[in-house]
Amino acid sequence: xxxxxxxxxxxxxxxxxxxxxxxxxxxxxxxxxxxxxxxxxxxxxxxxxxxxxxxxxxxxxxxxxxxxxxxxxxxxxxxxxxxxxxxxxxxxxxxxxxxxxxxxxxxxxxxxxxxxxxxxxxxxxxxxxxxxxxxxxxxxxxxxxxxxxxxxxxxxxxxxxxxxxxxxxxxxxxxxxxxxxxxxxxxxxxxxxxxxxxxxxxxxxxxxxxxxxxxxxxxxxxxxxxxxxxxxxxxxxx
Amino acid sequence: xxxxxxxxxxxxxxxxxxxxxxxxxxxxxxxxxxxxxxxxxxxxxxxxxxxxxxxxxxxxxxxxxxxxxxxxxxxxxxxxxxxxxxxxxxxxxxxxxxxxxxxxxxxxxxxxxxxxxxxxxxxxxxxxxxxxxxxxxxxxxxxxxxxxxxxxxxxxxxxxxxxxxxxxxxxxxxxxxxxxxxxxxxxxxxxxxxxxxxxxxxxxxxxxxxxxxxxxxxxxxxxxxxxxxxxxxxxxxx
DNA sequence: ATATTTTTTTAAGTATGCTTAATTTCTAAA
DNA sequence: TTTAGAAATTAAGCATACTTAAAAAAATAT
Ligand SMILES: [Mn+2]
Ligand SMILES: [Mn+2]
Ligand SMILES: [Mn+2]
Ligand SMILES: [Mn+2]
Numbered sequence: 001x002x003x004x005x006x007x008x009x010x011x012x013x014x015x016x017x018x019x020x021x022x023x024x025x026x027x028x029x030x031x032x033x034x035x036x037x038x039x040x041x042x043x044x045x046x047x048x049x050x051x052x053x054x055x056x057x058x059x060x061x062x063x064x065x066x067x068x069x070x071x072x073x074x075x076x077x078x079x080x081x082x083x084x085x086x087x088x089x090x091x092x093x094x095x096x097x098x099x100x101x102x103x104x105x106x107x108x109x110x111x112x113x114x115x116x117x118x119x120x121x122x123x124x125x126x127x128x129x130x131x132x133x134x135x136x137x138x139x140x141x142x143x144x145x146x147x148x149x150x151x152x153x154x155x156x157x158x159x160x161x162x163x164x165x166x167x168x169x170x171x172x173x174x175x176x177x178x179x180x181x182x183x184x185x186x187x188x189x190x191x192x193x194x195x196x197x198x199x200x201x202x203x204x205x206x207x208x209x210x211x212x213x214x215x216x217x218x219x220x221x222x223x224x225x226x227x228x229x230x231x232x233x234x235x236x237x238x
Numbered sequence: 239x240x241x242x243x244x245x246x247x248x249x250x251x252x253x254x255x256x257x258x259x260x261x262x263x264x265x266x267x268x269x270x271x272x273x274x275x276x277x278x279x280x281x282x283x284x285x286x287x288x289x290x291x292x293x294x295x296x297x298x299x300x301x302x303x304x305x306x307x308x309x310x311x312x313x314x315x316x317x318x319x320x321x322x323x324x325x326x327x328x329x330x331x332x333x334x335x336x337x338x339x340x341x342x343x344x345x346x347x348x349x350x351x352x353x354x355x356x357x358x359x360x361x362x363x364x365x366x367x368x369x370x371x372x373x374x375x376x377x378x379x380x381x382x383x384x385x386x387x388x389x390x391x392x393x394x395x396x397x398x399x400x401x402x403x404x405x406x407x408x409x410x411x412x413x414x415x416x417x418x419x420x421x422x423x424x425x426x427x428x429x430x431x432x433x434x435x436x437x438x439x440x441x442x443x444x445x446x447x448x449x450x451x452x453x454x455x456x457x458x459x460x461x462x463x464x465x466x467x468x469x470x471x472x473x474x475x476x
Numbered sequence: 477a478t479a480t481t482t483t484t485t486t487a488a489g490t491a492t493g494c495t496t497a498a499t500t501t502c503t504a505a506a
Numbered sequence: 507t508t509t510a511g512a513a514a515t516t517a518a519g520c521a522t523a524c525t526t527a528a529a530a531a532a533a534t535a536t
Contacts, residue, residue: 016523038483050524052485057522068484069532099337100363110360117355122348125338254493276513288494290515295492306514307502478536485530492522500515506508 012061015116018085019044020054021063024074025082034071080147087143088123089115090136093174095126097137104137104189105180137190139171139226155226158206158217161196168193171226179224186215193230250299253354256323257282258292259301262312263320272309318385325381326361327353328374331412333364335375342375342427343418375428377409377464393464396444396455399434406431409464417462424453431468 023043027035035043041051055072058064063078074082092111096102102110118126124145127133134150136142141150155170169192172180183189187210194210204219217225261281265273273281279289293310296302301316312320330349334340340348356364362383365371372388374380379388393408407430410418421427425448432448442457455463 014522036483046523047525048484049486049526053523055484069482096360096363100360100367102360102363106357106359110357113355114352117351119344119348121344122334122338122340125334125340129338252492274513284493285495286514287496287516291493293514307512480533480535482533483531485528487528488526490523490525493520495520496518498515498517500513502513503511505510 012057012063013081016054017058017063018081018116020058021074021078021082022085022089024064024072025079025086028073034073036071037066037068040072083143083147083149085115087145088118090140090142091123091126091130091133092118093136093138094130094133094142098130103181104184105177107137108174108180109177138174139190140174153228155228158196158208158222158225158227159204159219161199161206161222161227163196163199166193166195166230166232167227168230169225170228173224176224179221182221187211187213188215250295250301251319254292255296255301256319256354258296259312259316259320260323260327262302262310263317263324266311272311274309275304275306278310321381321385321387323353325383326356328378328380329361329364329368329371330356331374331376332368332371332380336368341419342422343415345375346412346418347415376412377428378412391466393466396434396446396460396463396465397442397457399437399444399460399465401434401437404431404433404468404470405465406468407463408466411462414462417459420459425449425451426453 020040023040024035027033027039027043037051037055038048041048044051055064055066058078059066062075063081064072064074066072089111092114093107096107096110097104127145132144133142135153139153139155141152143149153170158167161167169188169190172183172190174180188194192210194208196206197209197214198207199205200207204222206217206222208215208217258278261278262273265271265277265281275289275293276286279286282289293302293304296316297304300313301319302310302312304310327349330352331345334345334348335342365383370382371380373391377391377393379390381387391408396405399405407426407428410421410428412418426432430448432446434444435447435452436445437443438445442460444455444460446453446455
């Protein structure tokens with residue numbers, strides 16, 4: 001009997017593949033289109049050659065469909081796997097913050113690791129412990145056990161906010177550790193309600209007020225903060 | 239400038255090395271002597287050649303001292319690393335059981351993975367959450383952050399117990415998932431108090447009674463159960 | 477239609493951590 | 507003290523997941 005050839009269709013769930021699937025999924029979610037190979041390489045900080053290799057493997061295992069020069073897309077199977085990793089990631093994030101009081105700024109990094117090392121039974125326990133939550137601490141929806149996603153909430157970014165209106169901070173991009181540290185330090189955390197006092201054309205910065213704090217927010221930061229407008233009692237939407 | 243040679247003295251903390259260090263430490267703890275290479279290979283289910291390779295690496299990094307044909311021993315540095323892994327393992331076990339209600343029988347396996355993927359900050363939070371416990375759910379001491387070990391408690395195994403005496407179940411070997419499932423099923427869990435009713439010379443099995451349950455325990459199982467004798471009020475030890 | 481640029485693949489090589497098979501080194505028993 | 511048998515090492519190879527450099531393929535611009 002011959003030695004088995006390069007690789008048969010086994011598990012195919014490694015840390016690397018899980019991270020590839022997640023990136024492909026997220027790009028599609030955010031931009032509504034397939035990710036192309038060069039972009040994926042940049043996002044994952046690997047060479048184009050690495051993408052080429054990996055794309056072959058993922059295709060062979062039926063996790064992506066890849067037409068070269070056209071982009072990479074998840075199959076249903078690949079999407080289910082991606083959702084599962086994202087589920088583990090977001091449940092961990094919430095758990096680390098809510099239960100273990102880890103700082104908001106450190107939680108993403110640790111979840112990025114734990115997401116690959118968590119059995120189904122363990123993640124179910126965490127889910128149960130948290131009361132089957134729908135959103136993670138950054139406001140992102142947590143995929144359910146069955147693979148469905150809670151209704152996405154479409155927030156506007158602070159960069160789209162209007163002077164004089166009131167908002168609640170609902171979501172923050174979680175990949176910039178320093179940003180999250182900063183927001184925590186100044187007390188501008190999730191669910192904080194604030195008013196936009198001023199919008200400076202000069203540098204596109206915003207001046208906002210929450211509690212008794214007046215804060216100037218640069219354009220760059222304003223693009224990472226997502227808000228829900230607060231309609232005051234008595235006002236009518238329309 | 240030349241490409242860096244085979245390997246410089248970098249981190250040297252990988253899943254593999256952590257598991258090697260743990261095994262070396264535990265053997266020494268249990269048997270009071272260095273582990274020899276062949277034994278280590280068996281324990282880790284790898285070939286002797288793999289041990290040879292890895293022993294070279296661990297030595298080069300100052301984590302073990304290895305005299306061939308004489309055995310492998312941890313250096314102080316290696317021992318601190320081992321204790322750290324064991325700390326993470328045991329804290330996770332306790333956390334998974336106490337906080338997340340995972341079944342006793344599944345906890346070891348999951349901890350075996352998580353121990354390699356837990357930042358210092360996270361494990362400190364878990365430690366704090368649990369109130370800086372001294373013992374894990376199998377009765378084993380949990381190394382402290384500073385590397386010290388709570389005073390080991392020396393229990394006797396059921397195989398050494400005496401007919402007619404009362405005991406409390408204090409510790410169970412955690413590597414046999416099936417054993418732990420079984421004990422849980424029959425209700426013979428940690429801290430159960432029981433009386434040894436009978437000791438059969440025929441097959442070295444024990445008959446014990448706890449609550450209203452009478453249980454026959456085979457020799458093999460009896461060797462994995464560790465007990466503390468209960469001195470009844472009024473009795474005197476001596 | 478042809479040329480340029482971008483995208484993609486191939487080829488060769490690295491590191492980790494294993495394997496089996498062959499060989500060497502050492503211990504211990506006769 | 508020779509020697510059989512452990513114990514340990516070396517050699518060659520595999521799998522994963524990367525790298526750089528070179529080549530090929532397709533898209534785009536002229
Ligand atoms: Mn995150
Ligand atoms: Mn990750
Ligand atoms: Mn354990
Ligand atoms: Mn382990």
